[in-house]
Amino acid sequence: MLIDLVLPAVLDTRTGGLTLRRASARDLDALMTLLSDDPISSSRGDTADVGDRDAYQAALEQILADAANELLVVVDGSDVPIATMQLTRIPGMARRGSTRLLVEAVRVSSALRSAGIGGAMMRWVTDTAAPTLGSTLVQLTSDAARTDAHRFYERLGFIGSHVGFKYPVG
Amino acid sequence: MLIDLVLPAVLDTRTGGLTLRRASARDLDALMTLLSDDPISSSRGDTADVGDRDAYQAALEQILADAANELLVVVDGSDVPIATMQLTRIPGMARRGSTRLLVEAVRVSSALRSAGIGGAMMRWVTDTAAPTLGSTLVQLTSDAARTDAHRFYERLGFIGSHVGFKYPVG
16 A cells, blocks of 8 residues: 555546545455456456456455555445556666656446546546655556557657566466 | 565676675665666766765665565676666556566666676576566566667567556656
8 A cells, every 4th residue: 555645536537426546355356347348458368257366366465465556446426446557656766766656457447438537547646646655757558559548648648658578477 | 675585696697707686775876877877867867966866865775675676786796786677576456466577777887788697687587586576477668769678678588568658747
């Protein structure tokens, strides 16, 4: 948990009525569903398979116990998670000792895309979370196939200046 | 400090005699010099300016105190740092609850490039550090202008599947 973040927060979207809050152990199934609700994620194995529940649960417990990480969900008026993202605060030496804020695993329910939810989440990251955490750089990587997402991040002021490399271990 | 890592370690390079160890507060000036010894870094403000020393020192203290981060240096037989990199262990939900190992700020002294040092560092990350830390994915981003570095990572088995986005705050 990134204890300095002030949460829950009202999310500034067109539709209104959405809240950004910390994820909890109770959100496990909703998080599995959100991750599987995306063709690229599901092609990597995130299919909300009940056989993977223990692995997701162990991961969720680790994230919730980690002082450098925050797992967030956006919930509607019935507290049902409709979007998620993870933040990691990373102190560093480069760029004159800049602390970075890494954003991972941003997912919005497919039924609710293009409603401004993702934009409101990222605006909260850049305008509220990053300053609160003393981060002067927000960074993320996006699969090269997600061309719509790239336009979305560019509209928000992100610069696609880097190539993201991955190495699968073992 | 990532306490599970077994360090110092002998680095497997052609020349031999190199050791990978944890950075300490005494390495501050050497780290500032390594960061400035690179045209892209220096263009971003890492010029080893004495006026920035306090900011680097504060960052170094934060990294050394952080349970999810490890700052490493490669030293020669006289314990002089000739290369550095930072590792961050990040638990996550995506990819069936995969823990990632993020590599940042990899720098090798310009006088010693193409001597196999960077390759030996990355091999240690993928083959030793990642399994020790339970990470099934190693990831990093590299400035799009670093085309030589991209070939280097691809030769090591990294896949440049993502676009890395950055947002400067404030």
